[in-house]
Amino acid sequence: MSFIHPLALLGLVAATIPALLHLLQRRIPPEIDFPPVRYLSVAERESARRLKLRHLLLLILRTALIVTIVLAAARPLVPLRGGGAHQPTAAVIILDNSPSSGAIVDGGSVLDRLRVLAHSSIARLTPADRVWLMLCDGVVRGGTREALMATIDSTRQGWQRLDLVQAVERAARIVDAQPLAGREVHVLSDLQRTALASGHARVPKDVRVLALAPGHEISNHGIAGVTVSEGAAIIELAGSSPDDGGPPAPVPVTIRIGAGRQGRGEVAARGLATSDRADGAAHAAVTVSLPAQSVTAGWWVGEAALEPDELRADDRRPFAWRVAPPARVTATAEAGPFAAAALSVLQEGKRVVPGRDVVISSGETPPPTGAHAIVQPPVDPALLGQANRAIAARGLPWRWTLLGTPGTITSSALPFLSDVPVARRYRLEGTGSQESGVGDVLATVNGEPWLVRSGDVVLLGSRLDTAWTALPAAPGFVPFIDALVNRIVVGEADVTALEGAPRVEFRTRGADTIGATVYGPDGRESDLTPASASLATDALGGAEVLDAEHFAAERFSAMRRADASGILLLLALLLAAAELGVATRTR
């Protein structure tokens, strides 16, 4: 409870007046002769208890009367629950319209339910409030009440995942900076467990976080991603499946190829995925062989689809891949026997053909101009300077320097290189003459670049020789050479995946298509497992997880205050009437 005029509370000292008067009245009273004292004694003896009670009651009533009047003068503000106007409040309403909000629960979409609550929150605003709206895109929208209502009304299911922990932390910072009496963050979300996995939101203590309790868990399967490799599509499934005690149900997957690319025709294939139920979520992958015609050179677009379920947003996902023609490759004599052997294997598999589009060479000779080059360091360290000058002449911002310490290869771009030992290597350093970045480094040893690409040249820190590295003897050596000559050195961009409405966008340079971006929802959106209340409270900075009814009652209520002086004055009036009644009552 707070007071508008707290100084008036000093008047509470006056509450001692009745007690003081009571004591002061104990002065020596005047004496009067009165013969029938015996009657008085009898009357007093018979009325003593009643009189004591009456005196006590009067003392209490008078003290309470003064206290009540003083409190009324101090204008106390008492917290209210439900109803009434609230104190000026800064609030951020997080309306989670991420893809999972499109799930149909109990005949209606989750988003519709959230929108109704957001709408009613906005309807409760007063002109003194400051409220922002945050959607799954993370953009904080301000504006008038009408504008916010219009935004909410027009909000549809988005395609971006909303990290609730970060969103709440941002929202809390925003409202905490506002000089208003109330500070609240309203989290209107399906409270997916996966949306709370990024730690704990730091929420200032004056900020109240109210989170809507999620509905019941529903089963869902979605396509988290599709990759194409070696004539087959690998479809990753995600989702949630309440444990009903039965065996995992097979999930039919349909692949369509060619859609959206004129003249490619359309083919379809079907696979059957079986999800597991590890930690309550369903994860699985299914590999579907693509039709033979789809391995002809060129860009291909496909779409994987599941049968419709409660969440449609993740039931379809496009994918793209490029089938390149075999690279025309030659290896110089200095490239070593292992490279030549690998090329011959690839030639047998028709992955490469002889030619000079790509040259595998060594630092003893300058990389050929007009061709893609894969350059190994020279055997003789004395030739290192000559080799560096040659690659510098090709405009490469890298050079070989001192021998590096042995180690193992680490590469995320080329997984088959990982953990391969390297016994001997030259450290690769950027010269700084041209811009070089981490993105050029394809593999490292002991954290130092070991395989870099710049333009149409790829440099190796070690020679492809078992005296330098165990790679030539490793199973991944031929795939490594395949990737180098067919993909890496020719600079073919990987197909990248981004969040967004499912679609494929090609990147072009002139008339050439140099890459593709596949959009789709984040795979974590498919897991509709709701977070527990304790998890949500913990992750969202002590959020109060409330059902819809309590959420509606509690919002804007933490700071809701009412001036209780009117009630106190009424109470004082009643006390005064009671005091008058008791004081004038003679028996």
Added chain:
Amino acid sequence: MAQRLDLLDPAEVARLGGIEIVAQGVVEGYLAGVHRSPFRGFSVEFTEHRAYQAGDELRYLDWRILGRSDRLFVKQFEEETNLRAMILVDASRSMAWHGAPERLTKRAYADRLAAALALILLRQRDATGLVTFDDQVRQVIPARVKAGQWTRVVRGLLDTPDGQGTAAHAALQRLTALLTRRGLVVLLSDLLFDRELALTALRYLRHRGHQVVVFHLMDPAEVELSGPPEVRFRDPESTVSVVVRPRELARAYADTVRREVAAWRKACRRHGIGYHHVQTDMPFGLALRLLT
């Protein structure tokens, strides 16, 4: 038409003069309002016979002598009175109190009432005496009917100072020894003494054949409690005092007084004792009329 003093406010009447004047005025007014004496004698003592004379009341004829000797004789009594009355006036300190200056004290009221009563009785030739007492008997005027008796009674009243405590029981016991001949005993008192002990004495008088009448005198301020917000009331006859807030205790006090009066009335009625509650603002005539 002249106002009847017996029906005026006692305090106003008292301002006309001393006890004698007041009593005479009251009695004049009172007798003017009645047709015959309210009292009838019964305590005469036979002494001798004398010959009947015309005009003698027939009720005093001795019918046995008439039967034996065929002569008319009337009975002659020792005193030619109709009644032997003794008026007892409480002169204790509590009687010298009035609740307001404009009112008579209970003692003053009792004196004037006693004087008026004595005058009435003496005028109809009833032997009348006076006893005043507080914690002991102060004045004893034997009951006589001779001339100057009323003056002696009045003098007895005037000569009795305000006393201290009231040992009514002891005084009444002594009175029983003094009142050997049956008659009327009128007690004028505020009865602020032990009821049972006083009743024992009064009962004894009654047992001795006396007609006993009690005038319970109270000041109106003793009936309805009032005063400052808080006050120490002190018993003038003792060291007892009590601090009260009159406004708080008024109802309870009034109840107590009512109960006390009722208890006196009930006890007196049970023993054949006349009881009259008289407040000192009651006109003397009305108080005297209570005896009829």
